[in-house]
Amino acid sequence: MKKIVGKNIVTVFVILAVFLIVIPLPTWLLDLLFAVNIALSVYILLTTMYIKESLEFSIFPSLLLITTVFRLGLNISSTRSILMNKGYAGEIVKAFGTFVMGGNAVVGFIVFILITVVQMVVITKGAERVAEVTARFTLDAMPGKQMAIDADLNQGIIDDKEAKRRRDKVQRESDFFGAMDGAAKFVKGDATFSIVAAIVNLLGGAVMGLVFGGMDFSTVLSTYSIATVGDGLCSQIPSLLISISMGMIVTRAASEESLNSDVIGQFTSQPRVPFIAGLVMFVMGFIPGFPTLTLFVLGGALIALGVGLSRSMKTEEQEAEEQGAKEMAENQDAISEMEYYKDIDNVYKLLNVEPIEMEFGYSLIPLADESAGGTFIERVVIFRKQFAIDMGMVFPSIRMRDNQHINPNQYVIKIKGETVAEGEILMDHYLALDSGNVTREVDGIDTIEPAFNIPAKWISEENKLRAEIAGYTLIDPTSVMITHLSEVIKNHAHELLSRQDVKTMLDKLKETNPSIVEDIVPNVVPVAYLQKELCMLLKENVPIRDLQTILETLADNQHNMKDLDITNEYVRQALKRTITRRFSDGGQIRVITLDTETENKIVSSVKKSEQGSYLAMDPQSIQALIASLNAQIEKIKDVVPSPIVLTSPIVRIYFKKLVDQFIPNVTVLSFNEIDNTVQIQAVGNISI
CATH class of the missing domain: 1.20.5 (Single alpha-helices involved in coiled-coils or other helix-helix interfaces)
Structure with a gap:
């Protein structure tokens, strides 16, 4: 029974509030309901002050309607009681009227009118305007926020669950502020009705007292003015609290603390x-x-x-300085640098080369400092997980350090001790990318997005909302760095896969399928050979997660192991489902093909030696071939941003090696590497 009542208590409350309009109530019950009304209004106001963001109180628009109906029902019931009981509507109404009037009807009415005007003109009208503007801006910013979520998901920064949660939050924000825009009219109408009710109470009470009650004019004025002001205040004070709550919630910015903590901290x-x-x-x-x-x-x-x-x-600054000095003293080595390097083993430590390094200018250190709220390390962990799922490889730990010799806003990415990429970040700014739907230009600092080398702008915090409304996709500084790092790791994954990594992968496979590892490695396929094969696959962005299939294919083609390129082609064909999933989109794959004459030209130019096969094509033919490929890529770049060339199996490896010297980012596939469930659509053709 308790569960049934608990689940339906709001429904029962709304129905009873509606019945208040037509059912006469005794005065003791009116007192109870007026007290409940005031307590409920105070409860709602305090709730809006302690929430951190508006969505934490998402029921507020509906609650606004419910409380308005409840107040209207009470107002009508009290009016009925005033007219029928010679101006008596309970002790709360009488106490409010007597206290505020202080024996003077004019003062009482002036105070009542002032409270009503403050609520209608100042608070309710202002909150209504804020709700209207917020609803419009939230709706306009939805496409940009959705695109930013999709960009993070595509980069592996967030997973599907987090993306779904963020999309739901964006949709809920739009629905909430849209509802608040309309719900503000309830409070405004409630204030208007209270004025009408006051006029009815005073004039109607005067008629009832003079005509039917037999009272003299002074008694009528005293009795019904007290009742009118008391009844009006019983409605207006809770209504004023609700109006303040509405203004509080529509002006509340997202924060880590409640309003009380923010006000105290910032003041x-x-x-x-x-x-x-x-x-x-x-x-x-x-x-x-x-x-x-x-x-x-x-x-x-x-x-x-x-x-x-x-x-x-x-005092806080001194404590921080003392703590810093203490940590510095603890970190200082008692032995001088000269004494330290007298030990030759310490000199050998200088020869260690980190697989991946990132160096930061001093302005960017907070982004990687978890104690300062930086999330870069957390994002790297998330990307490592996603990269392992996508490519089947776990890249090594990233050594992060500060560098005082580079620009304060600059970062550098190194692979095995050598710089391979760098970029600059503006703190407290957002990188704005043209999504293709930009309606107007927004002021910003022109730059180049470091990961994909596309034009962009750095937008300040104050122009963020304008940029979102204009259609720009905004990316925070941490996301810019993690995106750049992810692209660098993808492009250099074949350099990062060591023999120790391959050994670890074999050990993991051995836990679930020991026979295949024991039979093939190292008797048929040495670890070094397997590492080279896996590196070749990673270099062409082919996942190596299906290690069992790779080992079985190498074992089946052990007679061709002298030529690594040939065995690589067999492995790629065995992984055709993986390759198809990797490069297809929506059940189809758009490709550029080679005409028959060009393929015959390439095949006839292949030469064999003891070290393997190689392509020996004359310079004029190579120049014509690359020129034709460039023309086709330029023609389809708006339709296919990542070009794919489809060739016959015998031509693929030679064409790929040739193209990599001139256009390294072109994917080259053969017909045998595409699953027959995918539709092939030729969008261009290469001919010499």
Whole structure:
């Protein structure tokens, strides 16, 4: 029974609130419901002050309607009681009217009118305008936010669950502020109705008292003015609290703390402010006619607050400096540098080469410092997981260090000790990319996106909303670096796969399928040979996760193992489902083909030697072939951003080696590497 009541309590409350309009209530019940109304309004106001973002109180638009209906029902019930009971509608109404009026009907009505005007003109109208603007901006920014989520998902920065959660949040924000835009009209209408109810109470009560009650005019005025003001305040005060709650929730920015914590923290962050304000109060105290003592007390309190805050901040700074000095002292080596390197083993340590390194300018250090709230390391961990799933390889740990010799906003990526990429980041800015739907230009600093070398702009925080509305895709500085790093690792994965990594992969496979590892490695396929094969696959962006199939294919073609290129082709054909999934889109694959004459020309130019086969084509034919390929890529670049060339199996390896010398990012596949479930669409043709 309790569960049934708990699940339907809101439904019962709404129905009872509607019935209040037509069912007469005793005065004791009116007192109870007025108290509930006030308590509920205070509860809602406090909730809006303690939430961190608006979506934490997403039921507010519906709650606004429910409380409005409840107040209207109470207002009508109290009006009925006033007219039928000679101006008596319960003790709460009487107490409100008597307290506010203080024996003067004119003062009471003026206070009531002022409260009503403040609610309608100042609070409700302002909150309504904020809700309207926020709803429009939130709706306009939805496409940009969705594109940013898709970009993070495609880069492996987030997984499907996180992407779904972010999309749901964007949709909920749009729905919430759209609902708030309309729900604001409820409070405005409620305030209007309270004025009408007050007029009805006063005029109707006067008629009832003079005509049917036999009262004299002064008694009627005293009785019904108290009831009118008391009833109006019983409705207007909860309505005012709800209006403040509405204004609070539509102006609430996302934060890590509640409103109370933010206000205290930000008001006490500048010690000079209360000190100067206290001096101003002291100066005002010397003006003739001003309350000197009051101003001096207030000024002294503000100055004392400023001094206390200043001392507190100095103490915190001293503690931080002492902690830093203590850590530095602990890290200093007692042995001098010369003494240290007298040990030859310490000199050998200088020869170690890290597989992957990142160096940061001092301005970018907070992005990688977890103690300062940086999320770069966390994002690297997420990318390592996604890369392992996609490519079947776990790349090594990344050595991160600061570098005082580079630009403060610069970072450098090194592979095996040598710089392979670098970029610059502007902190407190967003990288804006043209999504193709930009409606207008937004002021920013022109730059080049470091991962894909496309034009972009650095947009400041104050122009962020304008850029989103204009259609730009905005990327935060950490995402820019992680995207660049991910592309570098993808392009150099074949250099990072060591024999120790291959040994670890074999050990993992041995746990689930020991027979295939024991039979093939190292008797048929040595670890070094397997490493070269895997590196060749990674170099052409082919996943190596299916290690079992790779080993079985190498074992089946052991008679061709002298020519690594030939065995690589057999392995690729065995992985055709993986290759098809990797390069197809929506059940089809768009390719550029080679005409028959060009393929025959390549085959006739292949020469064999003891070390293997190689392509010996004359320079004029090579130049014509590359020119034709460039023309086809330029023609289809808007349709196929990542070009794929489809050739016959015998031609693929030679054509790929030739193209890599001139256009390294072209994918070359053979017919035997594409699964028959995929539709092949030729969008270009290469001919000499």
